[in-house]
Amino acid sequence: MNPQLRTEKLQQIVVTAEQMRNIEDRIFSAGIPVAALMEKVAGKISQRLQTLFSEQQINRYHKIGILVGPGHNGGDALVIARELYFLGYYVIIYSPFSKRKELTEAHANYAVSLGIPVCSNIEELQTCDVLIDGLFGFGLERFIIGEIATIINTINTWNKFVVSIDLPSGIHTDTGEILGTAIRADFTLCLGLWKQAFLQEVGLDYIGIAELIDFDIPLTDITAILGESPILNRITPSIAIHSLPLPRLANSHKYKNGHLLIIAGSQQYTGAAILAGLGARASGIGMLSIAVPNSIKPLLSSALPEALIIGCPETENGAILKLSEEIDLRRYQTIACGPGLTPEAHPILDRVLTANCPIILDADALNILAKLNPFFTLSSRQSPTIITPHFGEFKRLFPELIELEKNKITLAKQAAELTGAIIVLKGARTCIATPNQVWINPDSTPALGRGGSGDVLTGLIGGLLPPIILAEKPVESIVNTAVWWHSQAGILAARERTELGVDAYTLTQYLIPALIPFIKPRS
Ligand SMILES: NC(=O)C1=CN([C@@H]2O[C@H](COP(=O)(O)OP(=O)(O)OC[C@H]3O[C@@H](n4cnc5c(N)ncnc54)[C@H](O)[C@@H]3O)[C@@H](O)[C@H]2O)[C@@H](O)CC1
Numbered sequence: 001m002n003p004q005l006r007t008e009k010l011q012q013i014v015v016t017a018e019q020m021r022n023i024e025d026r027i028f029s030a031g032i033p034v035a036a037l038m039e040k041v042a043g044k045i046s047q048r049l050q051t052l053f054s055e056q057q058i059n060r061y062h063k064i065g066i067l068v069g070p071g072h073n074g075g076d077a078l079v080i081a082r083e084l085y086f087l088g089y090y091v092i093i094y095s096p097f098s099k100r101k102e103l104t105e106a107h108a109n110y111a112v113s114l115g116i117p118v119c120s121n122i123e124e125l126q127t128c129d130v131l132i133d134g135l136f137g138f139g140l141e142r143f144i145i146g147e148i149a150t151i152i153n154t155i156n157t158w159n160k161f162v163v164s165i166d167l168p169s170g171i172h173t174d175t176g177e178i179l180g181t182a183i184r185a186d187f188t189l190c191l192g193l194w195k196q197a198f199l200q201e202v203g204l205d206y207i208g209i210a211e212l213i214d215f216d217i218p219l220t221d222i223t224a225i226l227g228e229s230p231i232l233n234r235i236t237p238s239i240a241i242h243s244l245p246l247p248r249l250a251n252s253h254k255y256k257n258g259h260l261l262i263i264a265g266s267q268q269y270t271g272a273a274i275l276a277g278l279g280a281r282a283s284g285i286g287m288l289s290i291a292v293p294n295s296i297k298p299l300l301s302s303a304l305p306e307a308l309i310i311g312c313p314e315t316e317n318g319a320i321l322k323l324s325e326e327i328d329l330r331r332y333q334t335i336a337c338g339p340g341l342t343p344e345a346h347p348i349l350d351r352v353l354t355a356n357c358p359i360i361l362d363a364d365a366l367n368i369l370a371k372l373n374p375f376f377t378l379s380s381r382q383s384p385t386i387i388t389p390h391f392g393e394f395k396r397l398f399p400e401l402i403e404l405e406k407n408k409i410t411l412a413k414q415a416a417e418l419t420g421a422i423i424v425l426k427g428a429r430t431c432i433a434t435p436n437q438v439w440i441n442p443d444s445t446p447a448l449g450r451g452g453s454g455d456v457l458t459g460l461i462g463g464l465l466p467p468i469i470l471a472e473k474p475v476e477s478i479v480n481t482a483v484w485w486h487s488q489a490g491i492l493a494a495r496e497r498t499e500l501g502v503d504a505y506t507l508t509q510y511l512i513p514a515l516i517p518f519i520k521p522r523s
Pocket residue numbers: 034035037038041069070071072073074076101135136137138139140141142143144145148165166167191192
């Protein structure tokens with residue numbers, strides 16, 4: 001297989017500890033000796049460490065401490081210690097365990113025979129410039145307590161540059177939970193396949209920058225364990241780009257690119273409607289209509305001159321009372337409803353739920369939905385429904401699920417199964433769940449954690465959907481695209497303006513620039 005295609009495919013795959021073990025068992029049964037694989041893997045890590053060290057201006061005069069655990073994560077660490085030693089680095093080994101697996105023990109003995117220094121007290125590592133964490137990998141199965149916990153806590157107080165092998169020691173491979181305590185890494189080199197922990201939010205602050213080290217696991221062995229269409233997937237740039245309605249047909253016109261209706265805003269939250277409109281603008285939507293309370297119509301018209309702004313009767317407090325007579329829901333390929341509505345706009349949700357096109361419900365539409373028996377209401381819909389809750393909104397919608405389950409990925413999947421809706425559970429690692437599959441957006445930025453970001457996303461999803469509906473393509477893939485694109489805009493904006501400089505309006509201005517590097521110009 002073409003190496004680029006392989007890399008692309010690997011970036012999409014996610015495994016649990018059990019699946020990783022089963023995949024490894026297959027390759028071991030096929031004949032590769034465990035020790036040979038460990039050499040190969042640790043050799044690849046050593047190569048990557050050399051480039052990483054030079055990026056970090058770490059040279060052979062710096063001292064590198066190697067933390068060695070009892071299992072094969074420790075074995076990897078010892079092979080790395082040996083390779084770095086031969087390359088001329090100043091390494092020192094520390095292994096606070098009386099018992100080690102046989103192969104790990106053999107590497108420990110060989111390292112000693114080579115004269116690599118070994119220390120017996122954690123304090124001796126305090127003079128190191130870098131620490132390589134090989135205490136535990138995906139074999140960690142219980143809470144870390146006692147002396148090992150103290151060691152990890154001590155290391156964390158030093159604020160050294162730490163590179164973890166496979167996972168930061170102490171992180172649960174599947175849930176990302178901290179099992180008592182965990183190493184806070186600056187960099188984690190995940191081995192072979194992405195483990196679920198990297199897509200969970202709890203462990204993110206411990207993982208640092210994460211990178212996958214491919215060690216040539218045959219794709220057939222991966223497919224044998226995960227199946228042809230795995231349930232859990234990572235969104236990759238090329239998957240996201242592939243779903244965009246590009247290039248446009250040469251004879252395209254506005255109606256071919258579809259018509260979106262956004263129902264949003266109130267006197268209190270005018271900006272939410274504008275931000276959703278600006279998100280939709282970036283999608284390239286053919287026709288954009290925005291229904292708002294009458295009194296804010298002039299503001300919307302000046303912010304979005306290309307859109308058709310429809311003023312609706314409003315309540316005393318300036319929320320939409322009911323949709324204007326001129327709105328015929330059959331005219332739109334998609335309806336996005338919710339940003340800035342306020343709960344007072346509750347009568348309009350009943351009407352939106354009757355629409356025969358895909359609908360997106362966000363913000364106040366979700367708060368209103370939470371009071372309407374969400375399971376029944378959503379599962380009664382014939383056309384696709386996309387809901388975009390953050391965790392707080394999800395809790396209000398599905399309190400029964402939260403009581404039984406903590407894992408966000410599982411929660412989103414269960415909600416999708418029980419409602420038939422596409423659940424976009426927003427957060428640092430947004431997951432998009434359908435009844436059959438879950439996709440996770442693996443890259444984002446905390447810069448997006450501020451008011452208005454979600455309104456932009458709702459508009460963007462809404463604007464991307466109509467051409468997909470007209471082309472009769474599946475809806476969920478474009479939802480993944482919107483989530484990925486929205487984060488990429490945040491990442492680019494944060495890079496240019498710092499993490500403090502990405503207010504929601506600025507974010508809308510970065511949507512198109514974030515896309516440009518990925519799009520081939522029409523030749
Ligand atoms: N077999 C191989 O050659 C390969 C091994 N790999 C490495 O091997 C790792 C998995 O190796 P293992 O299965 O040996 O597991 P680990 O090295 O992750 O750790 C398992 C060991 O830790 C002990 N342990 C578990 N929880 C503990 C706790 N809370 N306190 C104290 N001790 C605890 C277990 O009894 C066992 O001895 C991967 O993460 C990776 O680093 C990968 O590089 C792939 C190839």
